[in-house]
Amino acid sequence: MTGPARDHDVVVLGATGFAGALVAEHLARHAPADARIALAGRSRERLERVRAGLPPRAADWPVLLADTGDAASLRALARSARVVVSTVGPYLRHGLGVVEACARAGTHYADLTGEVPFVRRAADAFDEVARATGARLVHACGYDAVPSDLAVLVLHRRVAADDAGTLGHVRLVASARGGVSGGTAATVRGLAELAGRDPSVRRLLADPYALSPARAAEPVTPQPSDTPVPGRTQDGGWVAPSPMASFDTRVVRRSNALQGWAYGRGLRYEEVAATGPGLRGALTAAAVAAGLPLALAALALPPTRALLDRALPAPGTGPDEHTRRTGWFHMDVHAVTTTGRRYRSVAAGPGDPGYSATAVMLGEAALALALDADRLPARAGSLTPATALGDVLVERLRAAGHTYEASPSAPAPAHQSTGRSANHTRVSP
Incomplete structure (x- = not known):
C-alpha cells in the first residue's frame, strides 16, 4: 500500500457485536505476534469489555471510536488502518459510508455481507475510486460466500491445469449444522422489506447476473433457478433450494466476469441444500421448497413481519458456544467441462458455519489483505474473495483446518453419494 504509514494493520469495526467479537477472538489467537x-x-x-474477554494477547490492543453514521470518524478510522474489517450490518443500512471511507483512503476492506443490493450499490459508487487509490474492497468474506467462491476457483484451477476445457454445468450441494443470529435475521428481514416496497430491488434480486461488473457483456447462457423443485442426488438423497443461492451464485458469476470469464462463458452455476435420504429427506425438501418463499413473503408484509419478529433472534444475539463448537459445513461441487470431463471439488470445515467458521474466514481474509499484499492478485476495486485473495486465502484456510480440494471424478455409481447429508455426515478438516 502506498501513501503514509498506518498505525494499525487490521481494525475490526463492530467488535462489540456478536460476529465482530468472534473475529477479534480469532485474530487474538492466530494473528502473528507483530500484527497491529x-x-x-x-x-x-x-x-474495553470485549477486549477484556479476549485472550491475553489482546490486552494492549487500542480501542477506537467510530460510528457508521459519522463520516468524519470513518475517514479517520480508514486513514489509520491498512485493513478495515466491518461486521456492522445490515450493510445496506450501515455499510456504504465505511466502504466510501476505505476506498478514498486507499485502505483495504472486508465484510460479511450477504446483501445483493448493498454489493451492487457499493460497486457502482466506489469501484472506480478504489481502483485509483489501490484499495481492495472485498465483500462476502464469510460463509456467504467464501466456500462457494473458493470451491469454484480451485475447481477451475484443476480443470485448467488438466487442459480439460472450461466449466460448463456446475452444481454445489451444501450441508451444514449451525445456528442463526439476530444479525442474520435482521439482514433477511431488511432485504424482504425493501424488496416488498421497491420493484427495482425485486428486479435486481431476480437477475442471475445482478453483481456482474459488465452486465451487457454477460453471455446469454440461461442460469438454473435459485428455487428449484426438490430433486435427488445419485445416491437417492434429496435436495432443496438453498437459502444462500440467491447471493452466493451472483458472487461466483461476478468472480468469473472479473477474471474475463476464465471459468467459461457457458458456465451454468447452481446451489442446492442437502436434506437427507428417504422419506424424511423428501419431506424436509418439500417443506423447504414451500416454506422459503412463504417466509420471505411474510417478512415483506408489515403485519406478518411483526408476528415473525417475535420468533426471530434479537440483534446482538447468536448461537451458544456448544452450537458454535459442534457445527460444521460441507460442500460438494460437481462439474462437467466443455470437453465432457467430470470434476469434483470440496469445501468443508469445522465450527458453526455462520459464526465460528465465518470468524476464521473473515479473520484470515483480513490477515491476507494486511500481510500478504505481495502475493495477492494484482487487482484493486470492488472484488470478491476469489478475485481479491484467491490462492492465498485458500492456503490460509487450509492451514486453519478447512478443506479446499478438487479432482477428476467419474459418474457416481448408484450406491455412492454425490453430496453429504446433515443427517448422516460428520465433517472433519
Whole structure:
C-alpha cells in the first residue's frame, strides 16, 4: 500500500457485536505476534469489555471510536488502518459510508455481507475510486460466500491445469449444522422489506447476473433457478433450494466476469441444500421448497413481519458456544467441462458455519489483505474473495483446518453419494 504509514494493520469495526467479537477472538489467537490490531465501535466501555474477554494477547490492543453514521470518524478510522474489517450490518443500512471511507483512503476492506443490493450499490459508487487509490474492497468474506467462491476457483484451477476445457454445468450441494443470529435475521428481514416496497430491488434480486461488473457483456447462457423443485442426488438423497443461492451464485458469476470469464462463458452455476435420504429427506425438501418463499413473503408484509419478529433472534444475539463448537459445513461441487470431463471439488470445515467458521474466514481474509499484499492478485476495486485473495486465502484456510480440494471424478455409481447429508455426515478438516 502506498501513501503514509498506518498505525494499525487490521481494525475490526463492530467488535462489540456478536460476529465482530468472534473475529477479534480469532485474530487474538492466530494473528502473528507483530500484527497491529485494533477494535473499533461506538462505545469505549463496550469495546474495553470485549477486549477484556479476549485472550491475553489482546490486552494492549487500542480501542477506537467510530460510528457508521459519522463520516468524519470513518475517514479517520480508514486513514489509520491498512485493513478495515466491518461486521456492522445490515450493510445496506450501515455499510456504504465505511466502504466510501476505505476506498478514498486507499485502505483495504472486508465484510460479511450477504446483501445483493448493498454489493451492487457499493460497486457502482466506489469501484472506480478504489481502483485509483489501490484499495481492495472485498465483500462476502464469510460463509456467504467464501466456500462457494473458493470451491469454484480451485475447481477451475484443476480443470485448467488438466487442459480439460472450461466449466460448463456446475452444481454445489451444501450441508451444514449451525445456528442463526439476530444479525442474520435482521439482514433477511431488511432485504424482504425493501424488496416488498421497491420493484427495482425485486428486479435486481431476480437477475442471475445482478453483481456482474459488465452486465451487457454477460453471455446469454440461461442460469438454473435459485428455487428449484426438490430433486435427488445419485445416491437417492434429496435436495432443496438453498437459502444462500440467491447471493452466493451472483458472487461466483461476478468472480468469473472479473477474471474475463476464465471459468467459461457457458458456465451454468447452481446451489442446492442437502436434506437427507428417504422419506424424511423428501419431506424436509418439500417443506423447504414451500416454506422459503412463504417466509420471505411474510417478512415483506408489515403485519406478518411483526408476528415473525417475535420468533426471530434479537440483534446482538447468536448461537451458544456448544452450537458454535459442534457445527460444521460441507460442500460438494460437481462439474462437467466443455470437453465432457467430470470434476469434483470440496469445501468443508469445522465450527458453526455462520459464526465460528465465518470468524476464521473473515479473520484470515483480513490477515491476507494486511500481510500478504505481495502475493495477492494484482487487482484493486470492488472484488470478491476469489478475485481479491484467491490462492492465498485458500492456503490460509487450509492451514486453519478447512478443506479446499478438487479432482477428476467419474459418474457416481448408484450406491455412492454425490453430496453429504446433515443427517448422516460428520465433517472433519
